Amino acid sequence: MHRVIIYIAAICLVALSGLSTVGQTTGNAIVSTVANATDERYRIGFQDTIEIQVFRHPELNIRQTVSPTGTIRLYRHDKPIVAACKTERELAQAIEAAYQVSYLKNPQVSVMVTEQKSQPISVIGAVEKAGSYYVSRKMHLLEILAMAGGPNKEAGTRMLVARAGTSSNCQLDNQASSDNMELFNFKIRDVQEGKKSLKMEPGDIVSVLSSDFVYVYGNVTEPGQLAVREPITLTQAIASSKGLKSATDKRDVKILRQRTDSLERDEIVVDLKAVEDGKAKDPYLEPNDIVAVSKDGTKVIVNGIVKTIQNGVPGIFSRGF
Numbered sequence: 001m002h003r004v005i006i007y008i009a010a011i012c013l014v015a016l017s018g019l020s021t022v023g024q025t026t027g028n029a030i031v032s033t034v035a036n037a038t039d040e041r042y043r044i045g046f047q048d049t050i051e052i053q054v055f056r057h058p059e060l061n062i063r064q065t066v067s068p069t070g071t072i073r074l075y076r077h078d079k080p081i082v083a084a085c086k087t088e089r090e091l092a093q094a095i096e097a098a099y100q101v102s103y104l105k106n107p108q109v110s111v112m113v114t115e116q117k118s119q120p121i122s123v124i125g126a127v128e129k130a131g132s133y134y135v136s137r138k139m140h141l142l143e144i145l146a147m148a149g150g151p152n153k154e155a156g157t158r159m160l161v162a163r164a165g166t167s168s169n170c171q172l173d174n175q176a177s178s179d180n181m182e183l184f185n186f187k188i189r190d191v192q193e194g195k196k197s198l199k200m201e202p203g204d205i206v207s208v209l210s211s212d213f214v215y216v217y218g219n220v221t222e223p224g225q226l227a228v229r230e231p232i233t234l235t236q237a238i239a240s241s242k243g244l245k246s247a248t249d250k251r252d253v254k255i256l257r258q259r260t261d262s263l264e265r266d267e268i269v270v271d272l273k274a275v276e277d278g279k280a281k282d283p284y285l286e287p288n289d290i291v292a293v294s295k296d297g298t299k300v301i302v303n304g305i306v307k308t309i310q311n312g313v314p315g316i317f318s319r320g321f
Contacts, residue, residue, distance in 0.1 A: 041087045042136045045118020045202075048071055050083065052095065055108035060099075076103050088112060121200050123148040125208040126155035134198070141198040142191050144206055151188055157209040159186050160286055162309040163204050172313055181306040185258050185288045185302070212287035216241040217301050218294030219248040233282040234270060237291050248293060250276070255283065256290040256298055265298055 007069050022269040044050065046066055052074070054060040060075050070084030077098055092111040099107045113136075120132040121144055128149025135144075135148070141161065145151075150157075161184040190196040200206075214237055223240035226232070234255065238244060250272040256265040274280040285291070292301050 004192050035177070042113065043085050043087055044083050044091060044113060046146055047117040048083075048113050049115035050091070050119070050305055051112045051114050052092075053110045053112075054095075054099070054104075055110075057104065065115075066118070074098065084118075087264045092191045095307050113149070119202040121202070121204050121206065123206045123208070126152050126210040127158075131232075135200070139200050140316075141186070141200060141206065142194065144200055145191065145208075148206070148208075151208050154210045155188065156210050156264060157189070158212055158276055159188050159191065160184065160207045160209065160288075160309065161186070161198060161200075161204055162207065163201060164306055170217055171198075181303045182263055183302055183309075184263070209225070214285045214287070215290045215305050217290055217292050217304060218296065219245045220293055228285070228287065231284050233284055234272070234291060235275060235282050237285055237321075238272075238293070244293060254292040254297060255285065256292055256301065257286060258288055265302070267298065 023056060033081070035098045044066060046068055049063065049065045050072070051063045052061060052072075062075060066071050066072060066083045067080075069080075070082055072083045073080050074095065079098075081091070081094055081098060086094065088111040092109040095109045095111070096107045099109070118134075119136070120130050120134050121139075124130050127145070128151075130148065133147050145159075160215035163184070163304040183228060185199055186196050186198070211229050213225045214228055214232065214239055215225050217223055220238060221244075223241060226237055226240050232240075234253070253270045253272045255268040255270060257268060258265050261287060267319050268283070270283060271280055275282050290301060294301065296304075
């Protein structure tokens with residue numbers, strides 16, 4: 001009988017040990033989930049409008065816009081408080097700490113962002129509602145496209161996303177680095193069908209093209225983008241750009257072609273003189289090709305194209321969108 005009791009007790013101990021392990025594992029999973037969720041909380045940015053309320057002290061309640069330096073000022077407190085890049089709760093805690101030093105005992109503060117103006121994503125081109133969209137969470141390209149009403153009747157087959165500088169607005173100097181420009185190329189149908197996606201970042205510019213484009217860069221009379229509605233060759237693209245400038249090395253012409261599912265571009269060197277002399281084939285261009293009649297590196301060339309796309313953004317504000 002005693003052996004049976006001891007045996008049952010041993011089983012119970014093992015079971016309890018297992019439950020403890022399971023509970024610990026579950027607890028760790030919950031902590032991990034909460035931590036991941038915390039990372040997705042909205043962080044206050046420059047030019048956001050926030051509302052601050054101090055419990056039982058209505059004279060300290062304030063509605064204020066975050067300054068270009070990322071700070072706010074409080075009643076009865078001399079020093080500015082850094083607000084940029086904090087969550088609402090983190091800023092509330094910072095304000096509580098500031099008031100507790102010399103003014104209030106155990107203050108209770110709540111903070112709410114009432115206007116989010118720090119994380120715009122611009123949508124231009126052949127969409128129903130072009131404009132600047134302010135977002136409070138991570139969004140995918142398809143979601144932004146839907147917010148803009150989707151492609152309109154003038155849309156072609158492709159869309160570009162230009163990403164200039166930092167992927168976050170949480171820099172107190174509010175400066176974007178021009179060394180990190182990227183250009184993403186998508187087929188509209190692939191995005192609509194969920195085959196391709198991209199997590200958007202503050203400052204991204206989505207350009208829905210009204211037709212396919214190739215870009216001619218460098219020593220041509222009129223560099224820029226060319227709308228392509230039917231196949232076009234290298235020499236036709238150069239001719240559409242009003243030809244080469246004088247003293248241009250015709251052997252130094254490159255076609256930069258983006259690889260599938262990659263930001264990398266292959267460099268295809270073409271001897272334009274050999275093409276003109278009939279000794280080499282005149283290659284057909286593909287949508288989003290960059291014809292580089294220049295000795296500049298790929299990075300410099302792509303940065304130039306991104307800046308061209310950026311130049312189309314200010315106009316959307318003056319047209320009443």
